[in-house]
C-alpha cells in the first residue's frame with residue numbers, strides 16, 4: 001500500500017514495543033515461517049507462505065476507496081490514518097518477500113517513499129532483518145516497477161536505491177540513459193501492456209518466488225486479468241472517504257469482474273487493532289486460469 005515516506009519517530013528499538021494485534025480468526029494449519037518471537041507477538045501469531053505466491057497488500061476505507069485521486073499523493077497514509085499497526089503489517093509483509101512489485105502510478109504518487117520493511121516500521125527493523133536472515137533472503141526485497149510508458153521520476157529515491165524496471169521497448173527507449181546505474185531494465189515484447197506472467201517468470205528465474213504487490217489498482221487489474229494473484233491482505237480502516245467528481249478507485253481498476261467473472265475469496269485470517277481490521281484472503285480461482293477479458 002502506498003504510504004508517505006515521513007518516518008515515524010521510533011518509540012522503541014524492537015517490534016516488542018508495539019501493541020500486539022488481536023487474533024480474531026485463523027483457519028487451521030496455515031504455513032508458518034516461525035517468525036522471530038518479537039514479530040510473532042506483535043502480529044498475534046505466525047505468518048508464512050507456500051511459494052510460489054503473489055500476495056497483495058492494500059488499505060481501504062470502509063466505502064472501498066484506496067486512492068483519493070491525483071491531487072492527493074500518499075493516499076494510503078491518509079486512508080490508514082498512519083495507524084502504527086498498519087505500518088507494522090506492511091513492514092512484516094515486505095520482510096517476507098523476495099520482490100515488491102508496484103506500478104508506475106504508485107511510484108509517481110509517493111515521491112519520497114522507499115519500499116523496504118524498515119521505512120514503514122523502523123522500530124521493528126532488527127526483527128525484520130532477523131526474519132530475512134532466517135529465510136535466507138537478501139538484506140532487502142528487490143523493488144520491481146512496471147511501466148508501459150517509461151515515464152518515471154528517475155530522481156525518485158526508490159530508483160536511486162536500486163530497482164528493476166519492467167517496461168515495453170517504447171518505455172525502454174524513453175528511459176535510455178536516464179535511469180541511475182543502480183537500476184536494471186527488463187523489456188518484454190512489443191505492446192501497450194506487459195504480460196505480467198512474463199515479468200513473474202523472469203523473477204522466478206532469479207529465484208524470486210514470493211512476490212508482494214502493493215498495487216496500485218491498475219496493476220492489480222492486470223494481475224487479476226491474467227489469474228496471477230494468490231492472496232490479498234486488506235486493512236479495513238475505520239473511515240469513510242466519499243466520492244464526488246474525481247475517480248477514487250477501489251483495489252481493482254481497469255477490469256470488471258462482477259457479475260460475469262466474479263473472483264471469490266476465502267478468509268484465511270482476521271486480526272484487529274482497535275477499530276482497524278487486518279484481513280487475509282486466498283483467491284479461490286486457481287493460478288494459471290485462462291485470462292479474463294480486460
Ligand SMILES: NC(=O)c1ccc[n+]([C@@H]2O[C@H](COP(=O)([O-])OP(=O)(O)OC[C@H]3O[C@@H](n4cnc5c(N)ncnc54)[C@H](OP(=O)(O)O)[C@@H]3O)[C@@H](O)[C@H]2O)c1
Nearest residue numbers: 001002058059067103104105106148149194215216218219
Ligand atoms: N491504499 C493503498 O493501499 C494503495 C496501494 C497502492 C497504490 N495506492 C494509490 O493508488 C494510486 C495509483 O493508482 P494506479 O492504479 O494508477 O497505480 P499503479 O497500478 O501503481 O500504476 C498504473 C501504471 O503502472 C503501469 N502498469 C501497471 N501494470 C502494467 C502492465 N501490465 N503493463 C504496462 N504498464 C503497467 C502503467 O504505467 P505507465 O503509465 O508509466 O505506462 C500504469 O499507468 C496512487 O494514488 C496510490 O497512492 C493506494
